[in-house]
Amino acid sequence: MSQALRSAKERAFQIVEKASRIRVQDARDNIGARTTGRQLKKGHNQMGHTQGALERAAKPPLGWIWGDFFRPWQRMYPGEKLFNADINSRREYIPLSLIELARLIDLGWINPSRPIDVSALCATQKFQINPKIRQYGFDLTEEGADSFPYQIDIEVQYATQSAIAAVEKAGGRVRTAYYDVESLEAAVNPKAWFEKGKVIPKRKAPPASLIEYYMDAKNRGYLSEETEMEKERQLSADVRGYVLPDVKVSSALKSIDQVFHGIPSGSVVSLADKKVFAPKNELHREYYNRQVSDKLYS
Amino acid sequence: MLGSTIRSFASRTTGASRSFFSTSAVRKTEKLWENPWKYAIPEKTKTLATVEEIPVDWSYVERLMPIEVVPEVPKHESYPTPSGWTPPSGAGKTHPYYVRRRPDHLLPLYLERKRDLLNEKTLDFDYVELVTVRSVDGDVFACEQDLRTYLQEQLGHPVATHVDELKGRIKVKGAPRSLIEQFFYSKGF
Numbered sequence: 249m250s251q252a253l254r255s256a257k258e259r260a261f262q263i264v265e266k267a268s269r270i271r272v273q274d275a276r277d278n279i280g281a282r283t284t285g286r287q288l289k290k291g292h293n294q295m296g297h298t299q300g301a302l303e304r305a306a307k308p309p310l311g312w313i314w315g316d317f318f319r320p321w322q323r324m325y326p327g328e329k330l331f332n333a334d335i336n337s338r339r340e341y342i343p344l345s346l347i348e349l350a351r352l353i354d355l356g357w358i359n360p361s362r363p364i365d366v367s368a369l370c371a372t373q374k375f376q377i378n379p380k381i382r383q384y385g386f387d388l389t390e391e392g393a394d395s396f397p398y399q400i401d402i403e404v405q406y407a408t409q410s411a412i413a414a415v416e417k418a419g420g421r422v423r424t425a426y427y428d429v430e431s432l433e434a435a436v437n438p439k440a441w442f443e444k445g446k447v448i449p450k451r452k453a454p455p456a457s458l459i460e461y462y463m464d465a466k467n468r469g470y471l472s473e474e475t476e477m478e479k480e481r482q483l484s485a486d487v488r489g490y491v492l493p494d495v496k497v498s499s500a501l502k503s504i505d506q507v508f509h510g511i512p513s514g515s516v517v518s519l520a521d522k523k524v525f526a527p528k529n530e531l532h533r534e535y536y537n538r539q540v541s542d543k544l545y546s
Numbered sequence: 547m548l549g550s551t552i553r554s555f556a557s558r559t560t561g562a563s564r565s566f567f568s569t570s571a572v573r574k575t576e577k578l579w580e581n582p583w584k585y586a587i588p589e590k591t592k593t594l595a596t597v598e599e600i601p602v603d604w605s606y607v608e609r610l611m612p613i614e615v616v617p618e619v620p621k622h623e624s625y626p627t628p629s630g631w632t633p634p635s636g637a638g639k640t641h642p643y644y645v646r647r648r649p650d651h652l653l654p655l656y657l658e659r660k661r662d663l664l665n666e667k668t669l670d671f672d673y674v675e676l677v678t679v680r681s682v683d684g685d686v687f688a689c690e691q692d693l694r695t696y697l698q699e700q701l702g703h704p705v706a707t708h709v710d711e712l713k714g715r716i717k718v719k720g721a722p723r724s725l726i727e728q729f730f731y732s733k734g735f
Contacts, residue, residue: 259666263666347629347630348629350627350628350629351627351629351630351631353629354619354620354622354627354628354629354631355617355619355631355650355651355652356617356618356619356620357613357617359609362609367609367610368609370612371609371610371611371612371613372612372613373612373613392629395628396628397628398628437612438607438610438611439610439611439612442607508606508610509606510602510603510606511602511606511607512600512602515600515602516597517607519607522604522607523599524599524600524601524602524607525597525598525599525600526597526598526599526600527595527596527597528595528596528597528598529594529595529596532595
């Protein structure tokens with residue numbers, strides 16, 4: 249506000265006052281004061297896109313140079329090593345703070361007595377997850393951790409230590425679980441999935457870069473041992489100085505390759521007939537009943 | 547619909563598929579090399595999916611359906627609730643202005659981010675974060691006056707506001723949405 253009220257002259261003075269004394273090396277041209285050549289065509293100064301691309305709103309990815317697809321910026325200028333280098337592989341998690349969760353429970357959108365997972369959160373229609381653009385689920389953040397009273401059983405894809413501690417302090421349970429793209433698509437909008445008549449997929453194993461995270465009991469990963477997790481639970485209670493309540497979460501856990509609670513993977517749900525069908529073929533049965541989840545190469 | 551597809555599956559498995567994949571009807575005169583694929587590939591048994599109904603508790607499916615209607619607010623022992631929500635009370639009717647709730651029982655407060663002036667030091671644009679209060683009925687200016695004095699008392703710095711009387715909107719700059727929410731809850735809206 250004060251910046252706008254002052255006159256341009258006054259501001260110019262202020263900049264000059266703050267500037268250092270003039271030295272010999274300052275007596276040179278400003279950048280771009282002289283040019284070695286003249287721009288002949290407008291089309292020659294289009295770093296990163298062409299006019300046609302602009303018109304059709306089909307922009308190349310950030311760092312990409314039109315017509316030079318095999319040399320994006322991050323490779324042309326290796327000084328900026330990490331500039332968008334992971335643009336095609338980075339994962340996005342939708343933040344879900346504990347205070348948001350508490351409000352959803354307060355207003356009756358989520359039933360705290362039932363297990364909460366991606367499908368329960370997406371059924372509120374308050375969140376939008378698009379697995380196709382590498383959004384991989386929810387990130388439970390600690391905002392509102394000081395006063396989170398509900399005893400919940402929640403499964404998210406990523407969780408901070410403070411958030412885990414806050415839920416466990418209230419007697420709840422946190423699990424971080426990986427959903428591959430297809431399973432997440434089914435979990436985000438089960439109704440559309442069932443109406444299309446698609447088979448409920450089997451949840452794939454996490455990729456190599458994530459498997460450590462989900463095997464770590466500290467993150468309450470779904471692939472870690474129960475005993476290890478119990479130890480970590482006690483440890484975080486000791487470190488943070490709270491007493492773990494005696495109440496236990498009674499609801500059953502999903503198996504590691506299951507997308508929905510209570511519905512086996514490999515089955516087809518008919519909403520019109522209110523019936524669930526499972527494959528009869530032995531090959532299919534064996535594939536879906538095998539507890540080892542498929543390896544996903546991504 | 548699904549029933550009919552299953553029936554069609556069944557008819558296909560019983561009828562036509564046998565002749566497609568069988569290798570038994572090889573002519574005696576045909577030499578091995580005339581159609582080597584017939585012997586190189588193992589005989590295909592059918593893998594067409596047939597399904598059977600399984601008993602599943604339908605409530606597991608029902609809970610997956612998107613919530614179409616705003617749910618009833620459950621009864622709480624005391625207000626505000628753990629997330630700070632309070633139902634509207636009778637005190638809201640005593641003011642010269644009234645702020646309507648949204649259909650989902652929340653206050654009509656919206657966040658907005660707009661570009662400000664160019665910062666000369668960093669040569670980046672500054673951004674201002676505004677909070678818009680919508681659907682204010684009655685004396686909007688009185689509402690704005692009360693809101694501003696409350697916010698300035700709480701924050702200890704001046705707060706900029708802008709009133710759109712026609713639309714019944716107030717824009718606030720320099721105050722968090724949670725504090726504005728607290729103000730309206732304390733007024734009984």
